[in-house]
Amino acid sequence: MCGSDAVRHFACAHGRRYGECGTCRLIHLAPEQRLSSAAERTEYATHSNDPADPGYRTFLGRVSIPLMRELAAGAEGLDYGSGPGPALSVMLQEQGFVVATYDPFFAPDEELLSRTYDFITCTETAEHFFHPEREFDRFDRMLRPGGWLAVMTELYIEEPAFEHWRYARERTHVCFYRPDTMSWLGKRYGWSVTNPHRNVFLFRQAEAESRPQQGPA
Numbered sequence: 001m002c003g004s005d006a007v008r009h010f011a012c013a014h015g016r017r018y019g020e021c022g023t024c025r026l027i028h029l030a031p032e033q034r035l036s037s038a039a040e041r042t043e044y045a046t047h048s049n050d051p052a053d054p055g056y057r058t059f060l061g062r063v064s065i066p067l068m069r070e071l072a073a074g075a076e077g078l079d080y081g082s083g084p085g086p087a088l089s090v091m092l093q094e095q096g097f098v099v100a101t102y103d104p105f106f107a108p109d110e111e112l113l114s115r116t117y118d119f120i121t122c123t124e125t126a127e128h129f130f131h132p133e134r135e136f137d138r139f140d141r142m143l144r145p146g147g148w149l150a151v152m153t154e155l156y157i158e159e160p161a162f163e164h165w166r167y168a169r170e171r172t173h174v175c176f177y178r179p180d181t182m183s184w185l186g187k188r189y190g191w192s193v194t195n196p197h198r199n200v201f202l203f204r205q206a207e208a209e210s211r212p213q214q215g216p217a
């Protein structure tokens with residue numbers, strides 16, 4: 001993710017190979033073992049994300065509740081990776097926020113990616129990124145000064161052993177973050193970082209006057 005070439009073999013699991021970056025500590029599937037777009041789409045279409053399901057609402061509440069505490073009334077946001085059935089956007093809209101949805105397979109309105117937002121939600125999506133560095137660069141561009149990026153993904157924290165970790169079993173999960181990776185992201189973009197739930201990170205874009213100078217990467 002960080003462009004470092006300090007990538008080393010990390011694990012073999014479920015018949016697949018994973019590397020780990022020695023700098024940002026991202027764990028990622030060997031690129032040649034990723035699914036094709038068509039196979040990915042088929043897989044995602046089977047996911048059920050029903051906003052009427054109370055269990056799913058509780059799950060998304062881990063993100064929406066701490067995020068909403070930080071947002072001004074009527075704040076404008078983007079749900080990035082909304083999937084086949086938007087759920088989090090519906091929950092936020094019910095509370096008076098303005099939320100657009102983007103998904104490369106199910107809501108591919110690229111025009112939305114050239115706008116800016118007060119907040120971006122990225123739930124159960126970052127583990128699917130083929131090019132996380134491009135995705136996080138884009139989040140950085142899309143966030144208004146003082147804006148929030150809410151990421152929910154299951155972090156890898158050494159236990160259980162990677163090859164027994166349920167989250168890595170899913171074939172569309174191609175990258176895995178650690179607490180160190182999240183700290184690294186905060187430093188990389190000058191975002192403040194809070195961690196209101198084990199698997200939820202709220203990043204905050206600096207206010208305009210305190211943005212770090214963006215030099216060449």
Ligand SMILES: [Zn+2]
Binds near residue numbers: 003004023024
């Ligand atoms: Zn890296």
